[in-house]
Amino acid sequence: MTPLLTVHDLTMRFGGVTALQAVAFTVQQASITALIGPNGAGKTTVFNCVTGFYKATTGTICLHDPQTGTGDIDLLEMLGESFRLSDFWRPRTLSRRLFFKLFGGPHRVNRAGVARTFQNIRLFDELTVMENLLVAQQAQVHGGLLAGLLQTAHFRRKEQEAVVRATEWLRFFDLLGEANRLAGTLPYGYQRRLEMARALCTRPRLLCLDEPAAGLNPNETQALSQLILALRDRFGLTVLLIEHDMGLVMDISDHLVVLDHGEVIAQGKPAAIQQDARVLAAYLGTGEP
Amino acid sequence: MDITIFGQQCVNGLVLGSTYGLIAVGYTMVYGIIGMINFAHGEIYMISAYLTAIFLALFTTVGIHSLPVVLLGVLVLTMLFTALYGWSVERIAYRPLRHSNRLAPLISAIGISLILQNYIRISQGARNQGVPPVLEGVFRLPPDSLDHRFVQITYLQSLIVVVALVSMAILTWIIQHTALGRACRATQQDRIMANLLGVNTDRIISTVFVMGAAMAAVAGFLVTLNYGSFDFYIGFLMGIKAFTAAVLGGIGSLPGAMLGGVVLGLAESFFAGFVNSDYKDVFAFSLLILFLIFRPSGFLGVPEVEKV
């Protein structure tokens, strides 16, 4: 087992509110890890920190790269940390800080290999399904401006590859028939799947799904769990998942992290978590064990 | 630096700032409740200047000459009719677009301001208009100064500051202590929830536009009496200035609007007095841009957190 993501001592404060308090967990390579907890526990906040939308107050978030072995990618650094005095006699650190200050942000985290979906679906409503997927491949297609204007062979081949890749994911999520529909006009369940397909088009190593089964009927939820398992087993993807549907979570996840009031109260295998007294207390609202 | 010149600029700035503040209230309240800028607000102010002149002339024609009656009557009539214009703007440019994309209401409001400007230009003529001087007279500080070393405050200037303060106080009281104000604040917090709880949010939004327009009418009335002359184009500049005041104070905050107005008025009149009067508008606009970039929440506003 090799870890892909390590979150250590993650604390997030909004003004006076402490949304996360020293959260720590690891996500193993090619596994499905679920993040559960009652409403307002801070699950989405963890996602936002991991994917770079919030700058964590303290802590480290590391993405490991077992393939190249070149070491870890510090996801927090990419958001542009504030300068420290000691930077000024270390030009390398200084220039890195400055670079990320200017050009850093969540998009860098995505390019490092973390993709996500949102709890409240965020699609490009006025674009077609296919265009949604092409936008996601922007960072990879990215020909020069001139190449696109002149439609060079290279540019066309890149475009073509992007369309093919999008087509494959559409087939995987059974959306092929909708490729030219406006995303905003899709039924709810389709939109959820499209958002996942779009995240996958960025070629992530870690896929973060924020309540993918919310609002789906039991059949759709069943199909979804198959899809998520296939992502792990066939493509070796690592999935981090927030979900309230305990049936789904217990079925598919390899590892569970339980949050309550911004703190990790338990983690482990699904069977062990089901027996955990603190978890039961948090969910059933009885007093502290 | 001569202390009297300094004092004079203070007075001018304060007077200017009070009118900015009065108009800024309209921007701030509308922004607070629907999260949008009312682009036509400057033109509402312009309309109120015309109404003031028209009602003044009307009172003279009818033959009412008692000054307090005329002033109060003109003020009330101007406020009423301007409020009606404010209500219509909301009804035409904002309400039908409540559920459309963000740009649509802005563009329709720009359309409305073009309409209002040209409607006035066509109906009242493009030339400069004016009102006869009323309430002439000045206070001097110190009162017994013999040479030119004194600060001069006209009766109208003091009236402006007093009326501005009083109307702000009344508005604040309405927002803080009446059922209507409570409904306004509820709608501001969460429009959908307020609606579910039985607040007629459409009516509340209308009311906010009406209150904003009425405050702009107070400003229009005071400024028109003070300067005596205006044209159909004054709303544009005044609109941006007042918006600047609203941003300075922290858009969405009532006391912020007044504070921002006074700060802007003072800054502008010092700039005009001591630096360069040609560039005082450039200065005000630069202030607006700098604030929007570096401190969009202004002095009293709460920083907006982007929720993901």
Added chain:
Amino acid sequence: MMGTDWRAAFRVGGVALLLFTPLTGLVLAGYQLEWHWQRPLWLAGGFGLGYGLLRLVWRRWLSGAHAFGQRAAAGSTTDPARHRPLWIGLALGVALLLPFFLDKYGINVATLALIYILLGLGLNIVVGLAGLLDLGFVAFYAVGAYTYAFGYHYFGLSFWLALPLGGLLAACFGMMLGFPVLRLHGDYLAIVTLGFGEIIRLILNNWVSLTGGPNGVSVVFPTFFGLEFNRRAKQGGVPLHEFLGIDYSANQRAVFLYLLLLAVVLVMVYVVVRLKRMPIGRAWEALRENEIACRSLGINHVTVKLSAFGLGALVGGMGGVFFAASQGFVNPTSFTFFESAHILAIVVLGGMGSTTGVVVAALLLTVVPEMLRDFADYRVLFVGVAMVLMMIWRPRGLRQRRRPVFQVEPSPQPAFVNPVKKRLRGPGGGHPPQWGFGGKAPNNPPNNRSDP
């Protein structure tokens, strides 16, 4: 049904009467009033009646048409592009031949129309595609115009150098403005750009020693490879008519500028049409739709926004250079807020994002007012009314924008495929996709997997 309509009409008439009575019925004349009591009555009656009729008509026909329009947009099977080449060819032919049938005044109007098309195309990138409401677009227009004017006046810069330089300088201004305002959303951005436009105008107006203030700066007419369009050479070159051995005509220079501008506009139309189908164009639209989603997909919103701002400004700047050349003179009155509003109106009426729409709207808003000289006073009023009505009735523009259609399966009916897409040869033509982590490509949905 009828009853409610008329009651509503009556209410509208009543409100209109109240609104119009003091401001149209009583007209200021010095400190006196003139009475025009019939005006508000007519207006109120007209509004009430018009509103009532509109409601009736709306319910009878238009609401149906509206629904139809939406249905057509959602999934049309007929291809509206079939006759496209024909129309484009026709329009091009007319545009090319037009100047030879017009008098000088006519050509000037046509040139102005082309300038507005150019400006509309530029602003369309910023507002229509990227969804950034820029109310100070005229600033870039002014930068372009004054680049040429100052360049000539102070450095003897020629038109041919000023054209790219004006564009680039405007683009720099665009990015300079763009960079700090990136964090602002819709309305704030609008105000900042508005303020910026005004700052530029006020500086041009007040810095008399540099800009000539309200008196402006004069500009020379462009030459054609050193050939001048004057009866006698003034700039040290050879007059064109002598070179060609034809008679001199005052029209020649206007025709020349018109054709040059036409060429630039055509290039620009091509560029914009291409951009919309390129990654950058899609990124602009995606950014307009949802900025947060964009960032989660690895798109750097800063560069994407800046590119929209910069490109739009570039086009605006070039429009400005042409404007200066055609007028022979620039002063700050050409760069008021109304000019920005006018360009915005072109984009809005054209249907945000639609290139054809922008062209048609620019023609409409420039040529029609010239033909209806008697109604010159009402021109801006109509622009305003059109903007409001468009937003209420069709916020997405008169023409629903066609989205590019992608062929995902070898389809039995290739006739429906958009010409641009035909060049893409469908799956199999390109390289195999590379999957996230070196896994194998999926073939069909994994529905045969059993639970652990």
